[in-house]
Each structure stands twice: as C-alpha cells, then as structure tokens.
Amino acid sequence: xxxYAIRRTLGAIPTLxxxxxxxxxxxxxxxxxxxxxxxxxxxxxxANINAAYNLDKPxxxxxxxYLGRLAQGDFGPSFKTKDxxxxxxxxxxxxxxxxxxxxxxxxxxxxxxxxGVFAALRQNRxxxxxxxxxxxxxxxxxxxxxxxxxxxxxxxxxxxxxGLDITLPVGGWNNGAxxxxxxxxxxxxxxxxxxxxxxxxxxxxxxxxxxxxRTARAKGLSSxxxxxxxxxxxxxxxxxxxxxxxxxGLATGSLIVEQIFGIPGIxxxxxxxxxxxxxxxxxGVVIFYATLIILLNLVADILYRVLDPRVRYD
Amino acid sequence: MAEPVLSIKSLDIRFKTPxxxxxxxxxxxxxxxxxxxxxxVGESGSGKSxxxxxxxxxxxxxxxxxxxxxxxxxxxxxxSPKQLNDIRGSKITMxxxxxxxxxxxxxxIGDQIMEALRIHLKMSREAAFARAxxxxxxxxxxxxxxxxxxYPHELSGGMRQRVMIAMAxxxxxxxxxxxxPTTALDVTVQAQILxxxxxxxxxxxxxxxxxxxxxxxxxxxxxxVAVMRHGEFVEQGSAEDxxxxxxxxxxxxxxxxxPRLDRPERPGHAPLITVADREARPFLLQVExxxxxxxxxxxxxxxxxxxxxxxxxxxSFELREGETLxxVGESGCGKxxxxxxxxxxxxxxxxxxxxxxxxxxxxxxxxxxxxxKDFQIVFQDPLASLNxxxxxxxxxxxxxxxxxxxxxxxxxxERVRAMMEHVGLDPAWINRYPHExxxxxxxxxxxxxxxxxxPKLVICDEAVSALDVSIQAQIVDLILAxxxxxxxxxxxxxxDLSVVRQVSHRVMVLYLGRVVELANRNAxxxxxxxxxxxxxxxxxPIPDPKLERAKPRVPLPVDLPSPMDSRSALxxxxxxxxxxxDAVQYVPRLEEVVPGHFVAEHDPV
Numbered sequence: 010x011x012x013y014a015i016r017r018t019l020g021a022i023p024t025l026x027x028x029x030x031x032x033x034x035x036x037x038x039x040x041x042x043x044x045x046x047x048x049x050x051x052x053x054x055x056a057n058i059n060a061a062y063n064l065d066k067p068x069x070x071x072x073x074x075y076l077g078r079l080a081q082g083d084f085g086p087s088f089k090t091k092d093x094x095x096x097x098x099x100x101x102x103x104x105x106x107x108x109x110x111x112x113x114x115x116x117x118x119x120x121x122x123x124x125g126v127f128a129a130l131r132q133n134r135x136x137x138x139x140x141x142x143x144x145x146x147x148x149x150x151x152x153x154x155x156x157x158x159x160x161x162x163x164x165x166x167x168x169x170x171x172g173l174d175i176t177l178p179v180g181g182w183n184n185g186a187x188x189x190x191x192x193x194x195x196x197x198x199x200x201x202x203x204x205x206x207x208x209x210x211x212x213x214x215x216x217x218x219x220x221x222x223r224t225a226r227a228k229g230l231s232s233x234x235x236x237x238x239x240x241x242x243x244x245x246x247x248x249x250x251x252x253x254x255x256x257x258g259l260a261t262g263s264l265i266v267e268q269i270f271g272i273p274g275i276x277x278x279x280x281x282x283x284x285x286x287x288x289x290x291x292x293g294v295v296i297f298y299a300t301l302i303i304l305l306n307l308v309a310d311i312l313y314r315v316l317d318p319r320v321r322y323d
Numbered sequence: 324m325a326e327p328v329l330s331i332k333s334l335d336i337r338f339k340t341p342x343x344x345x346x347x348x349x350x351x352x353x354x355x356x357x358x359x360x361x362x363x364v365g366e367s368g369s370g371k372s373x374x375x376x377x378x379x380x381x382x383x384x385x386x387x388x389x390x391x392x393x394x395x396x397x398x399x400x401x402x403s404p405k406q407l408n409d410i411r412g413s414k415i416t417m418x419x420x421x422x423x424x425x426x427x428x429x430x431x432i433g434d435q436i437m438e439a440l441r442i443h444l445k446m447s448r449e450a451a452f453a454r455a456x457x458x459x460x461x462x463x464x465x466x467x468x469x470x471x472x473x474y475p476h477e478l479s480g481g482m483r484q485r486v487m488i489a490m491a492x493x494x495x496x497x498x499x500x501x502x503x504p505t506t507a508l509d510v511t512v513q514a515q516i517l518x519x520x521x522x523x524x525x526x527x528x529x530x531x532x533x534x535x536x537x538x539x540x541x542x543x544x545x546x547x548v549a550v551m552r553h554g555e556f557v558e559q560g561s562a563e564d565x566x567x568x569x570x571x572x573x574x575x576x577x578x579x580x581x582p583r584l585d586r587p588e589r590p591g592h593a594p595l596i597t598v599a600d601r602e603a604r605p606f607l608l609q610v611e612x613x614x615x616x617x618x619x620x621x622x623x624x625x626x627x628x629x630x631x632x633x634x635x636x637x638x639s640f641e642l643r644e645g646e647t648l649x650x651v652g653e654s655g656c657g658k659x660x661x662x663x664x665x666x667x668x669x670x671x672x673x674x675x676x677x678x679x680x681x682x683x684x685x686x687x688x689x690x691x692x693x694x695x696k697d698f699q700i701v702f703q704d705p706l707a708s709l710n711x712x713x714x715x716x717x718x719x720x721x722x723x724x725x726x727x728x729x730x731x732x733x734x735x736x737e738r739v740r741a742m743m744e745h746v747g748l749d750p751a752w753i754n755r756y757p758h759e760x761x762x763x764x765x766x767x768x769x770x771x772x773x774x775x776x777x778p779k780l781v782i783c784d785e786a787v788s789a790l791d792v793s794i795q796a797q798i799v800d801l802i803l804a805x806x807x808x809x810x811x812x813x814x815x816x817x818x819d820l821s822v823v824r825q826v827s828h829r830v831m832v833l834y835l836g837r838v839v840e841l842a843n844r845n846a847x848x849x850x851x852x853x854x855x856x857x858x859x860x861x862x863x864p865i866p867d868p869k870l871e872r873a874k875p876r877v878p879l880p881v882d883l884p885s886p887m888d889s890r891s892a893l894x895x896x897x898x899x900x901x902x903x904x905d906a907v908q909y910v911p912r913l914e915e916v917v918p919g920h921f922v923a924e925h926d927p928v
Contacts, residue, residue, distance in 0.1 A: 132384065218383070220424040226381055228439045228490070229412030232404065238438075239427045318474045319428055 010314070014307065021303045025296070029079070032295045033072055036288050043088035043286045062088065075292070084293040089285045095293035098278055106267070106274035108185055110259030113194045114252070117201035122245065124202070125209025126236065129244070132214050140206060147203030156196045156269045163192060180271040193270045197263055201255065208251060213244035242316055249316065253309035257302040261294070326396055327354040328497050328530045329378070329415070334390035334400075336370070336377040336554075347373045347386075349554040355498060360524055360531045362545030362562070364538060364577070366791040370554040371534045375500050379415060380407045395497075413443035416491035420503035422483035426475040433471030436490045443494050458489040462519050480654075481512035485519065492523060499523065500532045505540060509653035509818065511879045514862035517543055518876075536791065538581045539864030542566060542871045550574045562868045580796035582821035584848065584863045585870065589825065592800055595647070595844075596807050598828050604643040606680070607779060607812050608665065611639050613674030615657070615664045615836075619887065632886055634660040636836035637674070637910065642780070647806070647813040649827030649844070651820050651859070655886065657836040658816045662782045665814075666698045667691055679779075696726040699773035703785035705765035709757040715768045716753035719743065722776045738775060745808070746771045746801060763794035767801065774805060782814045787822060799825060820863050824848055829919075832856050835886050838913060839895070842920040852922040854895055855879070895925040 044050065044058050059065040063074055078085055084095035128140040162168060164179030183189045216222060217240055225239040226232075267276040275294055282290035314320045336348035347370045355361050365371045377388035378400070392400040394410055419425040427435060433455055440451040452471070459467035462485040475483055484504060491499055501520065505513035517540065523529045533544050541548055541562075548565040550558045550573060558571040569575045579589065588594045598604070616631035635657040642648050650658045663669040665676055667683060676683040678694065686694065699722070702708040709718050720739045723730060730738070740750035746767040757765050766786065773781050783802065787795040803826060806813060817823050823830055830847045832840045832855065840853040851857045854877070861877040884891035889908045893900040899909040911924035 220419060220421060221427045223376075223381060224417075224419060224425045224487075224490075225427065227379065227411055227417040229408040229410065229443060230438070231408060234442075239430070242429050317429055319476045 010311065014311065017307050017310070021307075024303065025299055028299045029076070029292070029296055030072075032292055033075065034068075036286075036291055037068060039286065041286055043288060045286075079296075084296075085289040087282075087287055087290050089282070089287040089290070095289050098290060099275055099293060099297055102273060102275035102278050103261075105182060105185070105272060106276060107260045109190065109193055109197065109266075109272065109274060110256070110261070110263070112190065113197035114201060114256055114259050116194060117198040117205055118248075118252075120198075121202040121205025122209050122248070124206040126213055126241070126244070128206065128210040129213030129217060130232075130236070132217075137210075141210065144203040144206045147199050148207075150200075152196050152200065152263065152265050153269070155199055156192075156266060159192055159196060160269075180269075182272050193266050193272060196266055196270075197259060201259075204251070204255075205248060208247050209244065212247045213240065216240045216244040219243075246313065246316060249309050249313050253305040254302055257298065257305045261298045261301060325357055327356050327393075328395060329353075329355045329532075330391075330393040331374075331378055332391040332393070334374065334378060334388060334392060336373050336382065336386060336388045338383075339385045339387075347554050348377060348388075350390075351554075351556060353549060353556070353559075355530050355532060357497075358524065358528045358530055359547060360533060360545045362541040362548040363532060363534045363551055364536065364541050364548060365551035366536055366577075366793065369551045371551045372502050374551070375417070375502065375532060375534065379411055379417070379500070380404075381411075409443075412439050413494040414496055415498045415500065416494070416496040417500045417502065418484070418487040418491050418504050420506050422480060422487050422507070423475060425487060426483060428475055431472050431474060432478070432486045436471075436486070436493050439490060440493055454493060455489070458493045459486070461492070461522075462486075462489045463515075464489070479512075480508050481515060484508060484512075484516055488516070488519060488523075492527070492529070495527070496529060498530045498532065500534070502534045503536070504533070506535070506537070510820070510862040511653065511858055513540070513864075514876065515878075517864070520544065537864070538566075538578060538792075538866035539871070542866045542868045543864040545868075550577065566866065566868050576793060578866060580793045581866050582792075582796070582799070582819070582825050583865060583867075584821045584824060584860065585865055585867075587824050587845065587848075589796070592796070593803055593807070595803060595826060595828070596645075598643070598646045601643055601646060601828075604645065606641055606677070607644050608642040609675075609677040610641070610661075610665050611675040611677070612637050613639070613661065613664055613676065614672045615660050615669060616672045621887075630887060631672075633836050633892075634886070635664060635671075636892070638833070638836070638838055639674075639913075640831055640838070640841065642812055642814065644779070645806075645810050645812055646828045647815055647826055649823035649830040650814060650816045650833060651818065651823050651830060652833035653818060653859075655835075656833040658833050659784050660836075661833070662700070662784060662814055662816055666695075666700070666780075666782065668700070693726065696722070696776045697778050698780040698782065699776065699778040700782040700784060701766070701769050701773050701786040703788055705762055705769050705789070706757055709765060709768060709772075711757055714754045714756055715748075715760070718757075718768060719771045719775055722772060726776050739771075742771045742775050745805065746774070747797075761794075762790055763797060766790065766794075766798055770798075770801065770805070774809065774811075777809060778811060780812045780814065782816065784816045785818070786815075788817060788819060795822070802826065820848075820860060832859065834894075835884075835892055837892060837911070837923065838921070839923045839925075840921065841913070842917075846917070846920050850920075852916055852920070853925055854928050855925075857928075895923075898926055 042064070044055065063071055075085070087093045087095055087098055090098065124140050128137040131137045160179045163175060163177045167174055167176035177192055178189050181189060222235060222240050225235045261275060264276045264280050267274045268280060278290060279294045282294065331351055331353040334348060334351045335346070338345040338347055351374055363371045363374070373382070376382055377386065378392045382388060388400060390400065391398060394415065399407060399410060426432065433452070436455040436458065437451040440446045440454055446454065455471060456467045459470060464470055464482060464485050478486065505516050508516065520531065521544065524531060533541065535541055545562050548560065548562050549556045550565065550571065552573050558565065558569065558574045565574060566578065569578060613635060614637055615635040616633050618629035619632045620627050621630045638661055640648065650662065652658050660669060664671040716739055719742060720735050723735055723738060739753065743750045743753065748764065748767050748771065757768065787798045790798060799822060815823060815826050824844060827844050830842060830844055831838055832853070834855050840847060840851065840856045847856065848860060851860055858877045858879040861875065865871045884894060888904040889906055890900055890902065890904055893908055896911050901908055913921045913923055916922050
C-alpha cells in the first residue's frame with residue numbers, strides 16, 4: 010500500500026510539471042498584461058515595473074525563473090494586490106472556501122446517499138420515480154439560476170411559515186456566520202445531492218440484485234442488516250471515485266457562488282486574477298488546485314482499496 | 324407417516340415482465356421428509372430455482388407466489404418478514420451455484436458465518452467463533468482458524484463452496500436447499516463437495532433438496548427425484564424409478580442425452596467415425612515441447628519483480644489427418660492456452676509447431692494469416708463470441724470474405740446458405756441477429772463460421788460446456804456429422820470427460836500445463852495409469868444410482884496447487900521433489916507403457 014502511494018506520488022510529478030508549463034504559457038498568450046490600464050503609464054515607470062517583475066526578460070527565461078522559485082516553495086508576489094504574496098492570498102481565501110465547500114459536500118452526501126438508497130429499495134415504484142425526477146431537475150438547473158432565485162425568495166421577499174419570518178442575508182461572509190452560510194451552501198449542495206443520489210441509486214440497484222444479497226436474505230437477516238452490512242459498502246463504492254474530484258472542486262471555491270454571494274474565497278480570487286492578468290495569482294491557484302485533485306484522487310483510490318478487499322494495486 | 328419438514332402444496336409463481344406475465348412455476352406439490360435427499364432436475368429456465376426461492380419468500384421484486392408452503396405444519400408462504408427470518412438461515416438454509424458472487428466480497432468469511440449464529444442462536448462472539456471454526460472443520464477446511472480472517476476472493480472455488488455449506492449448516496438446519504452447488508466447480512472438487520454433503524445427511528440427518536441439471540450428481544445423492552420442465556413436475560418418484568423405469572418421455576430424453584463416462588456410444592446416435600490405419604495417415608499438426616509462460620508481478624516497490632506463470636510447460640503431441648484429439652483437465656491446467664498457442668493465436672515462449680510439415684515459426688505474418696483458413700476455432704460462450712451488431716449471415720461469411728476475397732457476393736451468399744443448412748439453421752434466418760437465437764442455435768452459428776472455409780482443423784474450446792444436456796447432445800451429433808462429411812481433424816477441449824470420450828479418438832490429460840497421460844479413447848477410461856487420471860475419472864458421477872454408489876472413489880491428494888510454486892508440478896512425483904518453491908525441478912518424462920499409451924512418470928500408486 011505504502012509503495013503504491015509512493016509510486017503514485019512520484020508519477021504525479023510529471024503531470025504537475027505539464028500542467029504548470031501549459032498554464033504558464035496559456036496565461037501569457039492572453040492579450041494584455043497586469044500593468045496595462047486605460048491610461049498608459051509613463052515609459053520609464055513601465056520599464057521599471059517590468060524590470061522589477063522580470064517581465065522585460067525573454068519568456069523562456071521568465072519561465073525558468075518561475076520554476077526555480079516554485080521549487081523553493083515560493084509562488085511569488087501578486088502582481089495586482091500590492092504587498093501580498095500569492096501564498097498569503099491563498100492562505101486567506103482557502104479556509105473560507107474549504108469551510109463552505111466541505112459543509113456543502115457533507116450535506117450533499119448525507120441527503121444524496123439517503124435518497125439514493127431509498128430510491129433503490131423502491132426501484133421502479135412511484136417513490137423511486139419521484140426522487141429520480143427531482144434529482145434530474147437538480148442536475149439540469151445551473152447554480153447561476155438557483156442562486157438568484159433563492160436570493161430573491163429568502164433574501165428579498167423573505168419566507169413566512171408558521172409565523173416565522175425567515176429572511177437570510179443575500180451576501181457577505183461575516184466571518185462564516187451560520188446565517189450567511191445557509192444560502193451559498195444550499196446552492197452548492199443542490200446539484201451534488203442530485204448527482205450523488207443518482208449514482209447511489211444506480212449502484213445500489215445493481216448490488217441489491219447481486220447473488221450475495223440473495224445469500225444474506227436467505228440467511229434470515231433483517232432488511233436493515235442486509236442493506237447496511239452487506240449491500241451499502243459495495244453500493245457506495247462509485248461515490249468514492251466521484252468524491253475525490255468533487256471535493257477538490259468545491260473546496261477550492263466555486264467561481265460562480267463566491268462571486269454571486271460576495272464571499273472572499275479563492276474561487277473569487279481566481280476569477281479576478283484571470284481578468285486582471287495577475288499571472289502569479291492564477292498560476293498559484295491552478296497549481297494548488299491540480300495538486301489537490303491529484304492528492305484527493307490518490308486518497309480515493311486508497312480508500313477504494315480499503316473498502317473493497319478484492320482490489321489490489323500491486 | 325411423520326410430518327414432512329417442508330410441504331409445498333399447489334404452488335404457483337408468476338413474474339410481471341415488460342412482455343407480460345410469465346408463469347414460471349405451475350401447481351407444484353412436493354413433500355420433503357425428515358432426513359431425505361430430494362433431487363429436482365431440469366434444464367435451464369425450467370423454474371427449478373424459482374420454485375424454492377418462491378417457497379422461502381426470496382423472489383425478486385416482480386415475482387409473486389401463491390399456494391401453500393408449510394414448514395413443519397406452519398404456513399410460511401406470505402408470512403411476515405420477521406416470521407420468515409426466524410426460519411430462513413436457521414431452520415431452512417440455502418447454498419447457491421456460484422460461491423464467489425454468493426459471498427459478500429467485503430466481509431471476512433468468519434464474520435459471515437458468525438452473523439447467522441449471533442442472530443438466530445443469540446450466541447456470544449466467543450461462542451459463535453468457536454462454533455464457526457467447528458463447522459469449518461466439519462466441511463474439511465484446513466487451518467480453519469486462519470481462514471476465519473480471510474476474504475472470499477482469497478479462497479479457491481471449492482473452498483468457497485465449503486464456506487457456503489458451513490454457513491448454511493452452522494445453525495443446525497432441518498433442511499438444506501442446494502441450488503446447483505457443484506456446477507461451477509471442477510469434477511474432483513465436485514466429488515469432495517458431494518462427499519461433504521453426504522456427511523451432513525448421515526451425521527446430522529439434515530434433509531436436503533438438491534437442484535441440478537446434472538443427472539450424475541442427482542444419481543450420486545438423491546433418494547427421491549422430481550423432473551421439472553416448463554414450470555411443472557413431469558415425473559416424480561424414487562431414484563430407482565426415475566433412473567431405471569422413467570415413465571415420461573422427457574425424463575427418458577434427459578437420461579439419453581446425458582453423456583456417460585461408462586458408455587462411449589449413445590444408443591440411437593451416430594457413432595464416432597473410425598480412423599482406419601491411423602499410423603499411415605500424414606501428420607496435420609505436430610507440437611513439440613511448447614511452453615507458454617506469462618509474467619506475473621510478485622512485488623517490488625518501485626521496480627516490479629516478475630515470476631513466470633507456467634500455463635503450458637513443455638507439451639508435445641501429434642494430430643493426424645481426420646482424427647480427433649480430446650484435451651481434458653481442470654480449470655487452470657492450460658488446455659485453452661495450449662490450443663491457442665498451437666494455432667498462433669497466442670505467442671509461445673518456447674517450442675516448435677509444425678503444420679502440414681511446415682514450421683509455423685518460419686511463416687511471415689501474411690502467410691500465417693492465409694494459413695488461418697485451415698484452422699478455425701469454436702468458442703465456449705456462443706452469444707458472447709458473436710458480434711451482436713452483425714447479422715449471423717455476416718458473421719458466418721466474414722472468414723470467407725477475408726480468406727477467399729475472389730468470391731463474388733452471390734457465391735458467398737450461396738456458400739453461407741449451404742453451410743447454414745449443414746449445421747441445421749434455416750437459411751431464411753440469414754439476416755437475423757444473435758440475440759434472437761437460443762444458445763444452441765448460436766453455437767450452430769459459431770460452428771458454421773468456423774466450417775465455412777472448410778478448414779483442415781477445428782478447435783472446439785469448451786464448445787458444448789455452456790449448453791443444456793439435450794442441446795449439448797444435438798451439438799455433439801452435429802460436430803460428428805460434419806466430421807463425417809468434411810473429414811476435418813478436431814481438437815476437442817473440455818473439462819467434461821464424458822463428452823470427450825464420445826467424440827475423441829485419442830485423449831490427452833493435462834495437469835498444471837503438462838501432459839500426464841495420452842492414450843487411445845478407450846484405454847484412458849478403462850485402463851488409466853496415472854493417479855491424476857484415475858482420480859479425475861472416478862470423480863465423474865455416472866447417471867446410474869447403483870453403479871454410482873458402488874464405484875470406488877480415488878481421492879486426489881491435494882486441491883489444485885498454485886502454478887506459481889515450482890513444487891506443484893511434482894505433486895505426483897514427490898520422491899524427486901526439491902522442497903523450495905523457486906527451485907528448478909525435475910521434469911517427469913512421458914513413458915510409453917503400451918504402444919500408443921503414454922504416462923508421465925509418477926510415484927507408485
């Protein structure tokens with residue numbers, strides 16, 4: 010197992026290197042630069058700035074300078090946000106994104122697996138069809154539609170049920186207060202719930218028809234025990250592969266949700282960085298994201314091995 | 324008469340399907356007495372499995388059972404899940420056909436056995452553990468304590484089925500329902516499992532229902548037999564009645580279709596063609612010391628280490644024109660690998676193959692491609708080995724279109740229609756797809772595809788193994804008829820010794836990639852010399868209860884050992900074995916004991 014993890018980690022280095030190279034040059038192909046404004050800077054100031062950030066050197070030289078710094082763990086200074094390094098910016102945005110993303114994925118897992126197992130146990134009956142129809146709707150409606158709709162409903166009109174006035178803030182982070190998190194978490198979790206429910210249902214239906222579930226039933230076990238002890242583990246395996254990239258995606262911040270709700274996560278930095286040609290910030294976030302995906306996929310594969318003793322990686 | 328353990332009265336089972344309702348089981352009445360072994364025999368789709376799944380409330384969601392089922396006088400059909408669960412798994416237990424998929428893959432076998440004990444008998448962990456180990460020892464699992472912590476995939480097929488039996492007997496059931504318990508297993512393993520089940524009957528007085536398609540297994544085990552067809556019992560009676568005085572034509576047909584090891588020619592069927600003066604015929608295929616090794620990864624952290632798996636390890640044989648060589652052996656003995664290496668479908672590691680006097684290793688790729696016209700192969704799973712998106716006409720004509728490209732479309736169509744008639748397919752079906760046909764019909768397509776180029780050699784790789792006995796008999800007849808008409812040679816690979824005896828002139832027995840015995844068809848069955856051949860032959864159940872129960876049993880010394888361990892090859896020659904799994908071992912020589920009868924060196928029996 011350990012040797013497998015080591016092999017995979019070593020194997021990730023060339024992947025990462027390719028991603029860095031690709032992102033570096035893609036970023037530079039984009040027209041404009043970090044210091045182009047509406048008003049042209051005086052030539053001598055522009056030259057000074059370019060020299061300070063090495064932008065006057067040939068591109069390949071800049072690439073090697075960047076790689077050299079990266080090897081020492083230095084993502085460089087942000088080109089646009091003065092006095093901040095990229096590391097500092099990621100460190101300030103990441104906890105916010107992680108808190109939001111993990112809350113959403115945990116919520117999605119709880120509700121999604123429950124719905125999926127529930128639908129599988131009632132395969133091809135009305136309960137199954139309704140759950141799957143709702144899930145389909147959840148997948149098809151994009152977050153930039155659900156976010157404004159929910160904002161309108163809970164933030165602008167306010168919902169009045171049982172004499173309770175539920176009005177939620179429509180934006181801002183407020184240091185992660187629960188009230189501020191509710192709407193963005195729901196918007197992030199909805200499509201995930203739908204995907205997880207469908208995945209779970211599909212694999213659970215298959216597992217429930219398997220020979221070993223028949224054996225478990227023939228052993229006189231209660232259906233609760235058959236489902237929890239014999240069927241669930243195999244039925245949830247496809248989720249493990251799905252969750253690696255899904256967690257990486259959510260934890261590094263949703264571009265749309267952070268933008269709409271005005272949340273200071275790294276997803277928002279990424280969008281702003283890309284628009285402003287903040288080369289180092291964009292590269293830093295890309296590298297961070299790629300590393301996280303590679304790591305989480307490795308964790309998912311190892312977890313898979315733990316859950317299914319038949320899988321061998323040697 | 325004492326009250327029966329299980330009494331089924333006019334049971335009907337229906338399934339709702341998109342194509343309408345299927346009446347799978349029709350008005351079945353069956354009583355199972357204390358300590359009795361009842362056989363239910365029938366071909367696939369006869370409803371024999373559904374009958375007992377229905378009786379114990381285990382039908383799939385779209386199934387419904389009506390009628391009455393009594394367990395010791397208590398109605399259990401339609402009982403609440405709670406009441407059923409008190410009986411299922413403790414009083415009435417089941418074992419199924421495929422022990423790998425029937426055990427939960429992510430649970431240790433110990434936990435799976437203890438689960439039933441803890442729930443039904445309310446045992447403590449310690450008591451359940453002790454009882455589970457005891458039961459594993461009862462089904463003769465060596466090192467039972469260590470096995471408790473293993474997962475199903477870490478055990479061999481025979482071991483897994485023993486675990487299933489242990490799981491089903493741990494609670495001390497009154498009735499064990501065994502659904503094709505040995506069908507997926509090798510014959511020697513099957514013999515061991517049947518032995519264990521006989522033990523349960525005599526030692527624990529458990530009643531057993533044995534569901535099987537194999538008349539031999541039924542003859543070996545059962546007191547009473549019910550013959551099932553299209554959801555109905557066509558005949559029910561004592562084993563003697565069914566086997567010696569069958570009344571219903573279907574029972575007689577089943578018995579006649581069953582290939583018998585003790586009866587090379589089947590009455591009412593055409594015999595094998597005789598090969599006159601065999602020695603004078605030219606060689607078609609000469610295989611000399613062929614080896615096929617596969618590298619298997621055995622560890623290494625960053626740089627993998629490999630060890631060869633010797634699938635075929637030095638096999639030589641000769642095939643003359645017009646004769647049939649039967650190749651038998653248990654799963655993993657290398658019989659399919661050998662056949663594929665012989666016709667260059669797989670690269671061989673060492674050795675020489677001579678085809679019609681020409682060394683095949685000296686042919687170019689293109690020459691080899693054209694040579695393929697002369698050797699064709701028929702595979703085991705007829706449906707899976709046909710392209711589902713091609714009509715059967717396209718499948719059959721494809722070899723012709725590639726190997727004889729000069730033929731016009733009309734000629735091709737004519738040849739295909741003619742061949743379809745030869746193999747018993749209506750030429751009007753030429754534009755149909757494989758899924759529209761039954762297994763037997765698809766195998767006829769497979770045979771037509773192989774025969775269309777009129778090859779000199781056809782390899783049948785378990786070509787009849789997946790078919791019901793009645794269909795199997797028809798396909799065997801077809802192959803013999805084609806051989807009579809076209810005079811091709813055959814290599815007939817099968818794990819089923821009875822079928823091989825019917826179709827082969829010479830028979831070769833393989834064990835772990837090596838030949839242990841090679842002789843004429845009858846010599847090998849009436850005068851087997853090698854201990855492995857003897858064990859193999861004695862393990863085959865004969866569909867005749869008196870003969871079957873009286874015949875001596877030659878147990879195998881060990882389960883099939885690992886082919887990665889070099890000591891395994893000398894299982895029957897322990898005197899020359901070096902006790903090191905990686906050592907280069909002595910290679911037993913083949914000795915000609917009687918002209919034409921070769922036996923590998925072995926320790927005296």
